[in-house]
Every structure is written in C-alpha cells, then in structure tokens.
Amino acid sequence: MSSNAKRRAATSCSQSALRRPEHNGMIVRTVLPTSPVGVEYSLTPLGRSFSGAVRGHVYEMGSRERG
Template sequence: MDTNDPMAYDIFDLNCPSRAVFDRLGERWTGLVLLALKPGTLRFSELRRQVQGITQKMLTQTLRGLERDGMVSRTVYPTVPVTVEYTLTPLGHSLSAAVDVLRAWAIEHIDEIDAARAEYEQAG
C-alpha cells in the first residue's frame, strides 16, 4: 500500500488502518476534548469541568486513546496529590483544526437542523 496515495486507503474496509483513525474521530467525546485543549494545557479536573457531561471514566478513556494515537501529551508532576496536565501535540492541533470546521458548520446550520427535526417529529 502506497501510504502517500490517499486513494490507496479504503475507509470502508474493516482492516484499513485509516478506519481506526476514523473510528477514533467518531467517538462521542473526542472532538470536544480536542476543542477544549486547543487553547492550551489543562489539568484533568479543568478538562472535566470544561467538557460538561463527561464522566471521569470516559474522560480517562478518551485521553488515553488520544495519547496512544499521538494527539495528546500527558505530563505528570510529582506533587501531593499528583498533578497531571494534558496538551495537544502538533498532530492533535492539526486534527482540532478539522474539528473546529465541524463546530462552525454545526453552529451555521443548527436552525435548519432544528427545523428539520421539528418537521420530522410533526410528520411522525
């Protein structure tokens, strides 16, 4: 497979490496965590406060996945209690830019989406 040729990848193929990346993007909290970290480094508790509704377990899992994929770096400081900070890597910053486009699209089209939902519910 020629890794320089995007057409060499088939995102629909279960075994395609690009599929794993696409799956990560489709996770519920990934985009929100990336956007929360875009302005800069945050401690775990700050990040949890910013991303309302996320549980401690889900934030931990999301951060581990993003760290494993090289999008987030984790720094541990030997304080009591231990301080842990998370920062986007350059790879994470490039992905957060794409997520920012999705956020802008959602804001631009929310009225149309709300109208479509209301129409759907009324017809149903």
C-alpha cells in the first residue's frame, strides 16, 4: 500500500501525531524520493513489541461498543 493510500486510510492520524512515537523509537519515518515526495512509516522492533497490547485494547474497546 502506498503512503498516500495509507494516509487516506488513516485520516485521523496526522503527521504531528506520529512525531512522538518516532522520537521514542517506536516507528521509523522514511522519506521516499518520489514526485511528489512520499513518506512511509514502519514499526521498529520496539513498536512491534507493543502490538499485542494494542490489539487487546482495541478488541476491548470494540467489545464495549457492541455491548
């Protein structure tokens, strides 16, 4: 999936919201030499280590919404 497609899919996630996890070493930002310039984000090993906890939290939130 291209970074533009990802950006459209995650409209509520702004670049400024990604700065803290990038600073904390959880994600890596790669600027792509395309025209227009593209940006790709990926999880670092540290970021991947949190994926289970995040999935569990999202599942819980969904369960509460469904009642």
